[in-house]
Amino acid sequence: MALNWLTACGTLFCAGLYLWLGGRKSVAMAIVVFYGAVHLDSKIERVKSTADKFIENESSIDEEKPKKKKCCGGKGGSGCCSSKGNKKKGGCSCGHSKNADIEDIADSLESGLVVSTSQEKDTSSGEKSTSRETNAEKRDNIIAVDFTQAFKRLSKKKGKNGKDARPRKHITKASVLKKPKEEDDLVKSAMTVSNESLLSSQVYVFYSSLQGGAERSARKVLETLSRLIELKAPPILLNMDDITDIDDYFVSVPCENALYILVVPSYDTDCPLDYFLQTLEENFNDFRIDKFPLRKLVGYGILGIGDSETWPEKFCYQAKKVDHWIARLGGRRIFPVGEVCMKTEAESKVQEWADLLCETIKDDTPILYEYDEEVTSSNEDDRPEEDMIDLEDIGNSDISGNDTKQMVAKNSPTYKKLTKQGYTIVGSHSGVKICRWTKSDLRGTGSCYKHSLFNIVSSRCMELTPSLACSSKCVFCWRHGTNPVSKNWRWELDEPDYILENALQGHYSKIKQMRGVPGVVMERFAKAFKVRHCALSLVGEPIMYPYITKFIELLHEKQISSFLVCNAQHPDALASIGKVTQLYVSIDAPTKTELKKVDRPLFKDFWERMLQCLDILNSEQSHQRTVFRLTLVKGFNMADVSAYADLVQRGLPSFIEVKGATFSGSSDGNGNPLTMQNIPFYEECTKFVKEFAAELQRRGLGYGIAAEHAHSNCILIASTEFKINGEWHTHIDFDKFFELLASGKQFYPMDYVAKTPEWALFGNGGFAPGDTRVYRKGKKKRMMQSSEKESNETQA
Ligand SMILES: Cc1cc2nc3c(=O)[nH]c(=O)nc-3n(C[C@H](O)[C@H](O)[C@H](O)COP(=O)(O)O)c2cc1C
Ligand code: SF4
Numbered sequence: 001m002a003l004n005w006l007t008a009c010g011t012l013f014c015a016g017l018y019l020w021l022g023g024r025k026s027v028a029m030a031i032v033v034f035y036g037a038v039h040l041d042s043k044i045e046r047v048k049s050t051a052d053k054f055i056e057n058e059s060s061i062d063e064e065k066p067k068k069k070k071c072c073g074g075k076g077g078s079g080c081c082s083s084k085g086n087k088k089k090g091g092c093s094c095g096h097s098k099n100a101d102i103e104d105i106a107d108s109l110e111s112g113l114v115v116s117t118s119q120e121k122d123t124s125s126g127e128k129s130t131s132r133e134t135n136a137e138k139r140d141n142i143i144a145v146d147f148t149q150a151f152k153r154l155s156k157k158k159g160k161n162g163k164d165a166r167p168r169k170h171i172t173k174a175s176v177l178k179k180p181k182e183e184d185d186l187v188k189s190a191m192t193v194s195n196e197s198l199l200s201s202q203v204y205v206f207y208s209s210l211q212g213g214a215e216r217s218a219r220k221v222l223e224t225l226s227r228l229i230e231l232k233a234p235p236i237l238l239n240m241d242d243i244t245d246i247d248d249y250f251v252s253v254p255c256e257n258a259l260y261i262l263v264v265p266s267y268d269t270d271c272p273l274d275y276f277l278q279t280l281e282e283n284f285n286d287f288r289i290d291k292f293p294l295r296k297l298v299g300y301g302i303l304g305i306g307d308s309e310t311w312p313e314k315f316c317y318q319a320k321k322v323d324h325w326i327a328r329l330g331g332r333r334i335f336p337v338g339e340v341c342m343k344t345e346a347e348s349k350v351q352e353w354a355d356l357l358c359e360t361i362k363d364d365t366p367i368l369y370e371y372d373e374e375v376t377s378s379n380e381d382d383r384p385e386e387d388m389i390d391l392e393d394i395g396n397s398d399i400s401g402n403d404t405k406q407m408v409a410k411n412s413p414t415y416k417k418l419t420k421q422g423y424t425i426v427g428s429h430s431g432v433k434i435c436r437w438t439k440s441d442l443r444g445t446g447s448c449y450k451h452s453l454f455n456i457v458s459s460r461c462m463e464l465t466p467s468l469a470c471s472s473k474c475v476f477c478w479r480h481g482t483n484p485v486s487k488n489w490r491w492e493l494d495e496p497d498y499i500l501e502n503a504l505q506g507h508y509s510k511i512k513q514m515r516g517v518p519g520v521v522m523e524r525f526a527k528a529f530k531v532r533h534c535a536l537s538l539v540g541e542p543i544m545y546p547y548i549t550k551f552i553e554l555l556h557e558k559q560i561s562s563f564l565v566c567n568a569q570h571p572d573a574l575a576s577i578g579k580v581t582q583l584y585v586s587i588d589a590p591t592k593t594e595l596k597k598v599d600r601p602l603f604k605d606f607w608e609r610m611l612q613c614l615d616i617l618n619s620e621q622s623h624q625r626t627v628f629r630l631t632l633v634k635g636f637n638m639a640d641v642s643a644y645a646d647l648v649q650r651g652l653p654s655f656i657e658v659k660g661a662t663f664s665g666s667s668d669g670n671g672n673p674l675t676m677q678n679i680p681f682y683e684e685c686t687k688f689v690k691e692f693a694a695e696l697q698r699r700g701l702g703y704g705i706a707a708e709h710a711h712s713n714c715i716l717i718a719s720t721e722f723k724i725n726g727e728w729h730t731h732i733d734f735d736k737f738f739e740l741l742a743s744g745k746q747f748y749p750m751d752y753v754a755k756t757p758e759w760a761l762f763g764n765g766g767f768a769p770g771d772t773r774v775y776r777k778g779k780k781k782r783m784m785q786s787s788e789k790e791s792n793e794t795q796a
Contacts, residue, residue, distance in 0.1 A: 191295040192332045194256060198361040201259035201298040203235035204249070208273050209265060210413040213342050215239070217305055217350045218263035224354035225261075230362060235261075241272045244473070244600040246279045250329070251289055253296045260300040260331070261357070266318040268311060269412035270405050273318050275485045275602070280325035292330025299334035300326055301360075303353055308341040315339065335360050407484055407491040408468055414483065418468070424506030427494035429545070430466045432503040433538060434510040438463070442511075442528060443519040444770070449709030450535075450563070452766030453657065453716045454582065455731035455754060459524045462507045462531045462560070465538040466499055466545035471569045473600040474588060475678075476631055476661040477539070487602050489544055496551040500558075504531060531558075532734065537565035537584075544570065549578040556741055561734050565629065569603055571612040575620045581737055583624040585613055585651070588631055590643030598636050614651035625732075625749035626653040632713075633661045634680045638688055645695045648703070654722065654749050655730065656703065658692070660685045660713030682713050689715045706730050707756050709766035716762070722753060728761065729753040 194201075203225055207218035218237060225235040240262075243249060249260075264273065283289050294300070304319025316339040323337050338353035340346060406428035408415050415425055423431045437448035441458035450456035469484040469491070470477075484491075511528045514520055534555050536542040543566040545551065552562045561581040566574060568585045577583070589595035592607040603609055617626045628651065632638050648656065660680040680688075689705055696703040702720035706728040722729045731754035740747040760766050 191292060191330045192297060192299065193295050194258075194298045196257035196298045198259065198298060198334065198363075199230050200232045201257045201361075202233045202255050203231065203259045203261060203361075204238055204254070205235055205261045205263065206238050206240050206249075207263040208240040208271070208276065210267070210271055213346070214263050214265040214305055217303060217340070217346070220347075220350050221261060221263060221303060221354045221357070224351070224358055225361075228358045228361065232257075240276055244596070246276060247283070247604070250280060250326075251283055251293045253294070256296070257298055258296070259298040259334070259361075260326075261303070262300065262319075262322060262326075263303045263305065264316075264319040264322050266304065266306040266311070266314060266316050267412065268314050268405070269409035270407050270414065270484045270491065271318075271412070272485065273322070274405065274490070277318065277321050277325065278486065278490065279602075280322070280329060284325060284328050294326055295330030295332070297331050300331045301333065301335040301337075301357055302326070303338040303340065303350065305340045305342050305346070305350070307343050308339075309343050315341070404490070404492055414468075418483075424503075424510065425468075426499055426502045426506060428492055429468055429494060430464065430499045430503060431468050431538060431540070432462060432464045432506045434507065435461070435463045435535075437461075438511075438528075439514060439517075442514055442521060442524050443517065444521045444524070445519070446711070447768055449659070449712040449714035449766065451768055452709045452757075452760035453707050453714070453730060455734075456533050456535075456561075456563070459528045460530065460532040461535055462503065462533070463535045463538045464503050464507075465536060465540045465542050466496075466548060466551055467542055468540040469544060470539070470541040470567065471544065471602045472541070472567050472606075473602075474567075474631075475598055475600065475636065476633055483539055485602060486544075489546055493546065496547045496554055499551065500554050507531065531560055533561045533563065533581075535563045535565070537563070541567050541570070543567075543573045543577065548573070549576065552578060552580055556738070559738055561732070561737060566613075567599070567601075568610040568613040569601060569606060571609055571616055574613050575616045577621070579741060580624055581732065581734075582627060583617075583621060584627045584629050584657075585617060585653075586631070587628045587644070587647055589637040590640050590647060594637050594640075598633060611650065614647060617651045617653060622652075623746060623748055625655075625752075626651070627655040627657050628653045630656065630658045631661050632658065632680050632685055632688060634678045634684065636678065638680065638684070641688065641692045641695045644692060645699060645701070648696060649699065649701060652701075652719075654719050655706075656692075656717040658685060658689050658715050658717065662713075680713065682710055685713045685715060689717060693717055705762045707760045707766065708762045708764070709760075711765075711767065714766075721750060724753075728756040730756045731760075 209215040304316030306316040437458040447458040565584040706718040736752040
């Protein structure tokens with residue numbers, strides 16, 4: 001370029017000199033014109049080629065970057081684009097940032113991502129945004145990339161010519177949000193529908209404990225969580241074994257922000273957790289229940305405690321099972337399952353787990369959830385078979401296996417507790433115990449209420465159950481939460497003859513121990529070694545034992561009468577039961593709400609089951625001598641005689657045995673809510689019975705008050721069928737019963753009745769003559785307030 005100018009100047013200078021020295025004008029002009037023509041031509045060529053190049057650049061902007069304005073190199077200055085006032089910390093507004101790579105950002109812009117300009121940035125700081133700039137301007141003004149803009153729907157704004165103002169490749173919202181399959185599954189499998197953060201959740205710390213280890217650990221977790229001041233609400237401690245209806249927490253959840261922490265021990269023997277696990281599994285397989293009810297939780301965490309030294313193979317296996325089912329029910333695990341060996345490291349490990357749990361709750365970082373495909377599957381048919389084993393559980397088939405346990409194994413805490421309470425455990429699910437009335441009758445100091453009401457001789461009565469497990473958790477039960485609960489039989493089975501032989505042996509060995517007790521009547525002691533009656537009640541639900549009919553037949557073969565008490569929760573078993581000397585159904589409350597409160601039944605359809613049982617008494621089992629047993633609990637079930645009358649009208653039992661509940665000790669730790677205030681006085685019981693009988697008579701139902709055992713707060717209402725020639729016949733002629741049974745013919749309750757003795761009639765107290773009353777010294781005030789009959793308490 002410089003050479004050209006030099007040549008031009010030189011030529012003009014030569015031409016001028018020639019003219020000045022007198023040369024010819026025409027020659028000088030020709031030289032100048034020739035030079036000009038040649039020089040301009042080459043200039044036009046160059047301009048043309050430059051223009052072509054520029055057009056090429058525009059069409060392939062991805063390959064070659066356009067020229068940028070002169071830049072300050074990030075320092076700013078008058079010659080820089082930053083002089084427009086678009087200054088930014090860390091780099092000039094032309095985009096020459098020390099941190100950002102402008103070339104890459106420009107690429108992003110071209111590929112469709114929206115970038116924020118300094119002016120858009122200003123919007124966020126409160127200034128008004130200017131109208132959209134062209135891409136070229138944007139490129140020049142880029143200061144930072146806001147990738148969140150990439151997920152926004154792009155403007156439909158049109159340019160002046162009606163075309164899109166910014167024709168470019170769009171990343172649409174749909175295509176951005178449609179994640180790859182695996183990612184999508186992760187989101188789905190998180191499942192929870194709760195929007196609450198972990199810190200704003202209501203934490204529930206659940207535990208189940210037989211020996212106190214899990215309870216102590218749960219309290220430690222609770223204390224640690226309570227110290228977490230950021231937690232919105234104080235955590236709540238709940239004993240799972242006390243929860244009346246597990247579904248209240250594991251099908252429904254108590255609030256929208258519930259977070260569950262479960263402290264779970266493991267037992268290779270039967271324990272309350274078995275029922276909990278069974279319920280979770282049943283709920284998962286119950287098509288009537290929401291498939292994933294626990295997705296309503298914010299999340300859950302499980303701390304397993306166990307003993308890795310003694311049970312290395314089964315260490316914390318039940319905690320893992322609980323985790324397995326809660327996850328399957330839609331719960332999301334927010335923290336790994338803890339496994340603590342109580343023998344070696346209990347305190348510190350529990351504390352460590354609790355501390356780490358608190359850290360997790362404090363942390364807002366999203367949690368990655370990984371579950372099995374099965375869990376997220378929305379297809380009903382995809383529910384895993386009950387015996388299917390999780391991939392993660394391979395090598396630990398116990399997790400979802402259907403291992404049959406013993407109901408009360410010899411090494412179980414339940415066994416220890418029951419034997420401490422005086423039970424002889426027979427086999428693995430039956431129990432026998434000498435009741436206090438048997439002992440009392442041996443000493444001639446009084447018999448039980450069944451003596452005055454029905455002629456049972458207490459010293460010849462064996463109290464037995466073939467099932468220590470029950471399907472209810474009645475508030476007045478004296479089991480103190482010791483016994484297993486279940487809706488159906490799920491244990492190893494003992495043969496009926498084995499149970500009977502060993503039960504008799506156990507009973508007799510206890511009787512034998514009485515031989516040195518002062519006051520034992522020799523004659524009664526001798527007879528006691530030939531049991532005549534068997535009360536199939538004690539604790540548990542005898543009708544759950546699958547061979548109950550066979551067992552009763554064996555009793556009868558030995559001339560032992562049978563008194564079977566069932567809880568009105570197993571209609572099928574009740575319908576199929578064979579001949580019984582006397583068949584009881586417990587009616588613990590007259591309405592559905594009260595029954596739930598009193599019996600705390602495991603079955604959801606407990607009320608329908610009870611009604612079905614009443615119908616069975618009035619149909620298939622109407623050939624039996626039937627009894628409704630009412631246990632009165634003040635404040636629970638004494639208010640509505642009319643509702644009781646409805647039930648009597650439905651079942652039409654032979655007798656209604658009304659008994660005030662007895663106080664079965666402290667409610668501490670066993671979920672029994674009864675106090676002495678709930679135990680009715682004798683007067684309260686008689687008042688109730690009189691009103692009840694009046695209501696039945698008002699309805700035209702033939703019932704009257706027949707007998708009593710005042711000491712036990714027990715009064716008998718009988719069908720007037722049993723009032724023969726004006727005299728009550730509530731007692732049983734046992735010899736006649738066995739005679740009829742041996743005949744093989746059908747027979748009915750009226751066929752083996754005996755006259756009720758005078759002393760047993762209502763109003764006469766029911767204390768058998770020949771027995772000696774023993775008065776207890778220092779009776780409690782409330783006892784003294786009761787009737788004179790009540791005060792004649794015998795010493796057991
Ligand atoms: C009869 C019995 C069986 C047990 N079985 C297991 C077991 O299978 N796996 C395990 O990890 N721990 C087992 N243990 C240990 C208990 O889980 C541990 O003692 C725990 O602290 C019990 O909790 P608790 O005290 O709250 O009842 C067993 C303990 C007993 C007494
Ligand atoms: S009926 Fe019950 S209370 Fe009466 S003696 Fe037999 S076991 Fe004891």
